[in-house]
Amino acid sequence: MFKKLILFLLISILFINCKNASITVLSSSNVADIINNEFTGDLAFNTASFVEKYWRVVGNTGFNKSIYKIAEELEKSGFVLEENATENDILTYRIEKRPLKNPTWESVNAIVKIEGKNDTLLQHATNRNMIALNSYSTPKDGVSAEVIYVRDLEKIADLDVKGKIVFAETSPYGIYKSAIIEGKAVGIITYNNPSYLQPEKNTTSIQFRSIPLDTVNKSWAIAMSFAAKERLKASLEKGKTTLKVRVKTNIYSSEELTIVADIKGSEMPEERLVFSAHIQEPGANDNATGVGVALEMASLTAKFIRQQQYEPKRTLTFLWGDEIISTQRYVQEDSIRAKYINWGISLDMVGEDTEKTGGTFLIEKMPDPSAIWTRGNDKHTEWGGSKMKLEQMKPHYLNDFLIDKFKQQGKRANWIVGTNPFEGGSDHVPFLRQNIPSVLFWHFTDQFYHTDNDRIDKVSKTTLKNVGTTALIAAYTLLNADKKVAKSILLNLETAAVSRLNKEFKQSKIAINNGDSLSTQIEIITAWKDWYQKSFTTTSGLFSDEKVINNDIEKSQKLIDSISSVIIKELQKKN
Structure with missing residues (x-):
């Protein structure tokens, strides 16, 4: 039994050593x-x-x-x-x-329909960004109200929006006070997808929006896709348009x-x-x-x-x-x-x-x-x-x-x-x-x-x-940076500095040829020189003995100083 135990231990040690050797x-x-x-x-x-x-x-x-x-x-x-x-x-x-400090919020469900139309304008199942953050729920059966299209936001105070749904092509947060608090609108529906979202291509996209957390009015806002916005505008062009809106959200302490x-x-x-x-x-x-x-x-x-x-x-x-x-x-x-x-x-x-x-x-x-x-x-x-x-x-x-x-x-x-x-x-x-x-x-x-x-x-x-x-x-x-790593980073930084100064030299020549001032170009070259010279010094923080790399830092600083001086002289010749 003892011999078997010894053999087992030897095999186990050999297995562990082989396993470690493979790592x-x-x-x-x-x-x-x-x-x-x-x-x-x-x-x-x-x-x-x-x-x-x-x-x-x-x-x-x-x-x-x-x-x-x-x-x-x-x-x-x-x-x-x-x-x-x-x-x-x-x-x-x-x-x-x-x-x-404030309650948290989550969207649950929403649906928007144009009354008189069978299909939906928007629904949460396919557009989960449609409910603006901090929106409260509508009554369970929803809200039916006429839509008022506000083309000129500066004139919203002149419009009677009480009990209506305000439609505007802007952020709902920006018009919340004038539409809800002051105008007593029942809700807001907005569109303002920026052009980089390619809204005419991505017609169903809705970029998420928010409104102020309003524990008094407990209102809501809906953000629209490009497709929904176009449908609503087309309906408004034909005459009075009423929307049926149901919103369900949860707002609670957390x-x-x-x-x-x-x-x-x-x-x-x-x-x-x-x-x-x-x-x-x-x-x-x-x-x-x-x-x-x-x-x-x-x-x-x-x-x-x-x-x-x-x-x-x-x-x-x-x-x-x-x-x-x-x-x-x-x-x-x-x-x-x-x-x-x-x-x-x-x-x-x-x-x-x-x-x-x-x-x-x-x-x-x-x-x-x-x-x-x-x-x-x-x-x-x-x-x-x-x-x-x-x-x-x-x-x-x-x-x-x-x-x-x-x-x-x-x-x-x-x-x-x-x-x-x-x-x-x-x-x-x-x-x-x-x-x-x-x-x-x-x-x-x-x-x-x-x-x-x-x-x-x-x-x-x-x-x-x-x-x-x-x-x-x-x-x-x-x-795990040490002296070797610090010197490698410094060398890479020096290379980057030389490359940057040469690139800026080319840009400055173009700028001067286009009528820009020499003083501005000198300021730019000097700024990059200073930025890199100060950057060189930060490599000394990679290990405890800063003195070891100080000589290398000084050499890099002198090199960049020399290159920037040459560049400035060349720019002055061209002026």
Whole structure:
């Protein structure tokens, strides 16, 4: 019996050693290959499929079910609920609960008919964005009322809309006070899909809208598709038009949930990189895809750690919650924690099937001079951005480091990667407000953006894989950055700086030939020089001994100073 036991132990040890021998530890030379092989996009896609079923507002049923779905998957991957964790647990998560100041909201059902017509004008079953957020229910049997078309919004006060349904081609929020509170209209029906949604092509799309939460009047608003708007206008041209409207919504007290998963660093656990993905929004690409990608990134990292393939020196954090609000709280409520957040990245609309949606994958950069002087290949999206000032710039290596990583994946996967100047509007903004380096990963233009046609059929598993894979490659590099990595990033940054100055030189020559002032062109070249020179210095924060890289930084600064001086002299010759 003893001999059999010894033999069994020897065989077991041999099996374990063979198994461990087959596991490859991640390194700078193989990390791209391994993550590309391991990140399938399956969990990201399946999670997005689950989340997009719901019209998600913080505190409502769909939002909360999404939170607990994430928690369930994290536990499957080995994450331990923080309150049950020990000091030895590397993978932990928590669900933060806070009372909501205002009640939450969810749509249930709605139908709109033109009286005298057999078919419906709109119905919730096919247009789940038709009920404006914060709308109350109509009486059970609905409301029948004449439609008053308000062509000139400035003259709405001159119209008798009491007891009527106000129809206007504008936002329902903007006319709520004049139509409902002052005019005593029974409800609002509106249309205002922007042109980038291609409404005459996507005739059934409705972009979601909202009205103020009004506990006194308890009114409602309906948003229309292009097709419905055209039908209603045609009916009005023939004469008096009455609509029968039934709306069912739920408005109730709830709580705000945020879920945070931490993968604790082994050497510098207080330092961290945070990925933020918001849950609220009604669509698939926006932003069930961000939720799904973040979850697969967390789960795959947990697998690597369990198999002893990867050990982060710094902490990796994933945050899921209410857009901007949850991230803003995370960087504000704990000043010590915020001090050591080295990087923040927003995952928002990261799974698009661009053959269907249009647009391309974009890295929205931290504020750099392209947000002031947008020219050449730098272009704002249709989402739009306001012109910034030099004092708003955020010089840092993160922009070009991530662009380089994503361009590499683009070549590998034959995938188009673009950039856009800073515009704001997502979870990268709270990081930047706290002077934490941050960018946005997203897609635009999307012809189904914020519409009820943003469904799972517009999501690409390949895109989910490309974004998640590259985001992890970049994260692992930063989390374990050392002197070698810092010098590599500095070299890449220097190359990017030289390329940028040469591009701006070409643009400045064109501008001068078109009559623009020399002083403006010198200001632009100087701004880019300063931005990169300050960005060089940020690489010293990648490891503790800053002196090691200071000489390299000074060399890069001198090179860029020299190149910019030559460019300015050349521009002066041409003037």
